Amino acid sequence: MKVLLVGGGAREHALAWKLTADDPSVELISAPGNPGIAEHGRCVPTRATDVAGLVQLARRERPHLAIIGPEAPLAAGLADALREHGVLTFGPGAAAARIESSKAFAKQLMLDAGVPTAQAGRYVRPEDAKRAARSFGAPVVIKASGLAAGKGVVIARTLGEAEQAIDAMLVGHSFGEAGNEILVEEFMDGEEMSLFALTDGRHVVPMLPAQDHKRLLTGDTGPNTGGMGAYAPLSIATPALVDDVVERVMRPTLRALRDAGTPFSGLLYAGLMVASDGSSPRVVEFNCRFGDPETEALLPLLAEPLLPRLLGVAQSEMDETPLRWSGRHAVTTVVAASGYPETPRLGDSIALPAVRADVHVFHAGTRRADDGRLVTAGGRVFAVTAVADTLADAQRSSIRSAGGIEFAGSQYRADIAWREIERHAGAA
Numbered sequence: 001m002k003v004l005l006v007g008g009g010a011r012e013h014a015l016a017w018k019l020t021a022d023d024p025s026v027e028l029i030s031a032p033g034n035p036g037i038a039e040h041g042r043c044v045p046t047r048a049t050d051v052a053g054l055v056q057l058a059r060r061e062r063p064h065l066a067i068i069g070p071e072a073p074l075a076a077g078l079a080d081a082l083r084e085h086g087v088l089t090f091g092p093g094a095a096a097a098r099i100e101s102s103k104a105f106a107k108q109l110m111l112d113a114g115v116p117t118a119q120a121g122r123y124v125r126p127e128d129a130k131r132a133a134r135s136f137g138a139p140v141v142i143k144a145s146g147l148a149a150g151k152g153v154v155i156a157r158t159l160g161e162a163e164q165a166i167d168a169m170l171v172g173h174s175f176g177e178a179g180n181e182i183l184v185e186e187f188m189d190g191e192e193m194s195l196f197a198l199t200d201g202r203h204v205v206p207m208l209p210a211q212d213h214k215r216l217l218t219g220d221t222g223p224n225t226g227g228m229g230a231y232a233p234l235s236i237a238t239p240a241l242v243d244d245v246v247e248r249v250m251r252p253t254l255r256a257l258r259d260a261g262t263p264f265s266g267l268l269y270a271g272l273m274v275a276s277d278g279s280s281p282r283v284v285e286f287n288c289r290f291g292d293p294e295t296e297a298l299l300p301l302l303a304e305p306l307l308p309r310l311l312g313v314a315q316s317e318m319d320e321t322p323l324r325w326s327g328r329h330a331v332t333t334v335v336a337a338s339g340y341p342e343t344p345r346l347g348d349s350i351a352l353p354a355v356r357a358d359v360h361v362f363h364a365g366t367r368r369a370d371d372g373r374l375v376t377a378g379g380r381v382f383a384v385t386a387v388a389d390t391l392a393d394a395q396r397s398s399i400r401s402a403g404g405i406e407f408a409g410s411q412y413r414a415d416i417a418w419r420e421i422e423r424h425a426g427a428a
């Protein structure tokens with residue numbers, strides 16, 4: 001079985017590890033991959049957004065399945081292009097990927113389909129957006145509609161901050177074209193959770209709920225990042241709550257996409273806000289692919305092979321047999337470069353210690369220098385997952401292993417999963 005894996009971050013490293021750990025006979029080709037992925041397969045220096053180059057690569061290599069990791073190639077139509085050339089592909093086409101690439105599209109779809117989410121309006125004129133912000137009152141959320149690498153969202157604590165954000169996006173073009181249209185949105189209170197579902201557009205198989213930590217600093221403070229860590233499972237996400245999300249969020253959203261003539265196939269990621277009053281979770285955002293770093297926490301807990309499931313999705317031959325999980329706990333701590341997220345410093349030499357069997361060091365932003373040294377090459381450098389029988393042990397082990405990775409100015413949070421640890425302490 002030959003698999004083409006598109007992408008080169010820790011999410012793709014986790015996928016590469018899982019696919020080849022399940023079945024060592026899998027032949028993996030990764031574009032562009034990274035030094036961690038290179039331990040599981042062959043890396044080809046074609047960029048993930050080079051649609052024409054990837055189509056050429058697929059025509060040459062004839063993989064049984066292509067798996068597309070990041071959102072940018074999905075939004076650019078890579079899945080459509082591969083399918084046109086007869087390549088079986090895991091990931092939605094560009095039209096369905098709009099569920100992530102256009103927040104305005106996603107919001108309209110949810111409102112039309114009755115999916116629980118925050119009230120919002122879409123605006124291109126600053127004065128209309130400011131009027132909407134005043135009518136919601138502070139706090140209020142201002143979002144660039146297009147893809148902005150998770151950074152196009154401002155939670156405005158005051159109306160002054162809201163007006164500044166509106167002007168920055170619509171007048172100052174601080175997010176480029178992604179901010180030519182913005183959403184002004186009701187602020188939702190609660191705790192966030194990520195729920196992923198494998199789907200062929202009709203059948204839905206949810207994964208374990210997970211929680212990521214988007215803020216840079218301890219206690220979920222500081223600037224937003226691409227994600228500083230994640231853990232699973234999540235005790236607030238009871239089986240009944242997961243069922244509720246499948247029925248009220250996933251199924252109606254997939255039905256609406258089918259009705260629009262743009263069925264979704266791949267992994268549908270619902271970012272949800274869970275209120276403390278027991279009401280149904282509401283959607284914060286959808287993504288059209290595996291989440292990062294949640295995937296790095298989830299895959300080491302999956303107690304069955306992944307590839308047959310991905311093939312089932314891609315071939316539209318899936319059923320709703322639940323996934324099997326190990327029953328253990330995973331904590332993923334991201335090790336980031338100094339200066340991340342604003343101006344990460346790159347090119348520092350890395351020393352990697354040996355780790356125990358229950359620890360996975362997934363490469364996010366690394367590369368080999370000409371002399372073979374491993375050096376930093378991105379804001380997030382590693383995602384370090386530890387698996388253990390208790391959450392506290394997984395956290396301790398993840399912190400210890402993250403701390404053992406040496407490069408100049410490395411930074412990581414030593415409190416990933418803190419909400420859950422506090423809940424456990426409270427229950428004990």
Ligand code: AMP
Nearest residue numbers: 118141150153185186187188271284285
């Ligand atoms: P997004 O890119 O839409 O996921 O937004 C980034 C982050 O902003 C989310 O993970 C939430 O923490 C926060 N956020 C977005 N929308 C809302 C909202 N309506 N209410 C509260 N927080 C929000």
Ligand code: GLY
Nearest residue numbers: 212227291292293
């Ligand atoms: N974990 C956030 C994301 O993948 O967008």
